[in-house]
Structures are given as structure tokens and as C-alpha cells.
Amino acid sequence: MIKVRPLLSIIITCYNYEMYISECIRSVLSQDYDNLEIIVIDDGSTDQSWEKIQEFGEKIIAVRTANRGSLKTCLKGLSLSRGDFIYFLDADDVLAEGALAEITSYLRPDVSKIQFMLLPIDKEGRPIGNAFPSLQPTADSEPLIQSIRKKGYYDTPPTSGNIYRRDVYDGLGDMTYERAIDGVSYLLAPFVGRVVSIDKALGKYRIHNANLSAFSDISSTRMKTYVDRFMGRLHHLAELVQSRCAGTDRVEVRTDYAYVMELNTMSTVVDGKRPSIGQISAYIGAVMRENMGTKRVALCLFGLALFLLPNATARQLAAIRIDPSRSRQMRSRLKRAFSS
Known part of the structure; x- marks a missing residue:
């Protein structure tokens, strides 16, 4: 009897990342996982991002919207998705070769979040530092809950280093104070399931002028x-x-x-x-x-x-x-x- 693996929805949101979007999508298409949907939302880009996205044809679900910002674009992608697990991948980042094979065994009903390290790269894709954040391999949420109660947070990667069980995003309600989809979600995850931490760089986090300017x-x-x-x-x-x-x-x-x-x-x-x-x-x-x-x-x-x-x-x-x-x-x- 063939066991069907959980459906994983990978949602890529893009705004004016024509230089990186094709590599990002290819990094997902090359993964060895047979129950996958790829949704790419172009947030009203003014460069050639949409044209780059359309080149992938029926291999992906591609949607273009008016520019509405990261949070609303992610929520649009979430509404289109059907996955048991959701992975938001930034359009300038890259999923490492074999990454999904590493996380397959953790896509279980008791797991609310899988987090892994990211390797920083420059705009050409060259490594420019050590993988971060430092994670200890574990599937125990209690230390994370204690950290939240003590510090107000726990160490977690940026968006592209996290995969969530779908229901973590259900019923979040008003998030007008927020800019990102996973702000309160990463805090909620330990309370509603196991958070699995993987001490390997399964993704690449691109650092370039566009995101540095935010700081x-x-x-x-x-x-x-x-x-x-x-x-x-x-x-x-x-x-x-x-x-x-x-x-x-x-x-x-x-x-x-x-x-x-x-x-x-x-x-x-x-x-x-x-x-x-x-x-x-x-x-x-x-x-x-x-x-x-x-x-x-x-x-x-x-x-x-x-x-x-x-x-x-x-x-x-x-x-x-x-x-x-x-x-x-x-x-x-x-x-x-x-x-x-």
C-alpha cells in the first residue's frame, strides 16, 4: 500500500525581484517531494518579475495582484493553498538541494512547526557567513514556551526557514499591527504542537541592497x-x-x-x-x-x-x-x- 505524503504548499511572494525569482522557483521544482503545490504571487511588480514567473507555465500556480504589501500578499497565497503544511519562501531566497527530503518525516499531525537554519548568501549566491540561527536538534516545545514567557520570544529563523502546520494560521484575526505573516504564528506554534528544530542549513537567505535598505x-x-x-x-x-x-x-x-x-x-x-x-x-x-x-x-x-x-x-x-x-x-x- 502506497502511503500518500501530506500535501505541502509552498507560497512564494514576489515584489520586484526579477533577478532572483527564477532561481527561487527552480530550487523548489528540483526538490524530491511528490505531493507539492507551488503558488507564486506577484505583488504588482513594476519590473520583469511577472514575465519571469510566467515562464514556468503549468508547473506552478501563478497569480498577479495589485501591490498590497507582504502580509496581504501572503494571506492571498494562503487562501489559494490546499496544503496540510504551509511554507512561505521569500522570492529572493533559495531552498537548498534535498531540503524537503530532510523534513519529510516531520510532516506529522503532532508537529506544528519545522524550523531550520539558513545560509546567508550575497546577490550572486556566494556564501557570506555562517548559517543562522544556531539551533539544537529537538522536537520539544516546552523550552520555547518558557522562553516566550521569560523573554517574549524564542530564537527562530526568518520566514524562509519555517514550515507550519496549516491550522497554526487559522483564526488569527486582526493583524493590522503586523507586517509579516509569521509574526504571531511563530509564537503560537509551540502552544499548539511540537516545534521541530533542525540544525542544518536547508535554505539560503540572500542579503543584498534591497533588503539591507530596510535597516x-x-x-x-x-x-x-x-x-x-x-x-x-x-x-x-x-x-x-x-x-x-x-x-x-x-x-x-x-x-x-x-x-x-x-x-x-x-x-x-x-x-x-x-x-x-x-x-x-x-x-x-x-x-x-x-x-x-x-x-x-x-x-x-x-x-x-x-x-x-x-x-x-x-x-x-x-x-x-x-x-x-x-x-x-x-x-x-x-x-x-x-x-x-
Whole structure:
């Protein structure tokens, strides 16, 4: 008797990625998985993306919409899909050879999410760093739930490193505070099933000028936007857990998460001010409460640097925290600052 594997829907959303969309689609078509649907949504691209997408003919389901942004485009793709599991793959990213063969055994009813590492590549596809995030192979959701309760998040890859059981996306309701499809979904997944972490790079995450530009603005307004989105996700999660997870303890949302305090501190710095001793002390206290080992040390040093360094240098340090690609430019400035 032949066992039919679960239907996997891969949804690729594209906006002005004519340089990358064909490679992305080919990386999916080359996979060894026989129960697959590929849905490609062009979000009103103004370049040749739609023409590139149409070249694949009946091998994919291709739809073009007016430009509506990432979240609405993903929701459109979700509405068209039939899969038991859903994988949103960014059009500039690539699914690694043999990736789906690696995850096949995890496509089970008790698994709510599969997450794997991504290898960063440049616009030509050359590796430019180590795979991230660092994941330990496990199928235990409890540590992730504890991390959410303690920190407000757990370590997870960007969108292209996650596959979700379909029902995780069901009944999410209003997400007007959000920009991405998987913001609250990644938080909900551990509460509704097992989250499988795979310590292998099964995808490639492209870093190029278009997505780096998203980090170019480090204004206090942007910091506030990040805080509002972070808190919006947690309040939304608390509602979903209460309504969908009978017998599970409520998610208590706090205001003293280290992530929130860090953003508020950086906001002070980018406004040209020096954080107060009380602000730094509260941030370091939150870091000590939420972290261990080298990460605790590194974040405490980061907080002290924001307080001690001249504002211009502290601003650059905050920029690196938001966009790590700036670190090479910053090393020489830090060296001069600490030696003066």
C-alpha cells in the first residue's frame, strides 16, 4: 500500500525581484517531494518579475495582484493553498538541494512547526557567513514556551526557514499591527504542537541592497515601531492561547522585556541623548534575568557602551545592533574610541 505524503504548499511572494525569482522557483521544482503545490504571487511588480514567473507555465500556480504589501500578499497565497503544511519562501531566497527530503518525516499531525537554519548568501549566491540561527536538534516545545514567557520570544529563523502546520494560521484575526505573516504564528506554534528544530542549513537567505535598505533608518520612530510590533504580537498571542489552548496557563505580557528596554535605550541614543543610569541599570537587570553565559556578558557590555561612548559612536553601535553588516565599518571607530 502506497502511503500518500501530506500535501505541502509552498507560497512564494514576489515584489520586484526579477533577478532572483527564477532561481527561487527552480530550487523548489528540483526538490524530491511528490505531493507539492507551488503558488507564486506577484505583488504588482513594476519590473520583469511577472514575465519571469510566467515562464514556468503549468508547473506552478501563478497569480498577479495589485501591490498590497507582504502580509496581504501572503494571506492571498494562503487562501489559494490546499496544503496540510504551509511554507512561505521569500522570492529572493533559495531552498537548498534535498531540503524537503530532510523534513519529510516531520510532516506529522503532532508537529506544528519545522524550523531550520539558513545560509546567508550575497546577490550572486556566494556564501557570506555562517548559517543562522544556531539551533539544537529537538522536537520539544516546552523550552520555547518558557522562553516566550521569560523573554517574549524564542530564537527562530526568518520566514524562509519555517514550515507550519496549516491550522497554526487559522483564526488569527486582526493583524493590522503586523507586517509579516509569521509574526504571531511563530509564537503560537509551540502552544499548539511540537516545534521541530533542525540544525542544518536547508535554505539560503540572500542579503543584498534591497533588503539591507530596510535597516538603514535607525530613528527613534523606527525603534518605537519595533516595540509596538513586539508588544502587539505578545498581546495577540495571549488572546490566542486563551481561546485556543484550554488548560494552558495564560501568557502574562510584561513591559520589562530586555528587548523592549534595549530598543528604548537605543531610541534615546539615536535622539542624540545619553541614557540615564536608571535606564541602563534596568536594561542590564533585564538582560541578567533573561540570559546566561556569553550572551549575557555581550548584552551587558552593549548596554554599558551605549552609556559610556560618545553619542556619535554609540549611534553607530546601535546601527550595528539593528544591521550587523555595518560591523566592519565600526571596528576602527570602536578601536579609536576605547584607545582615546
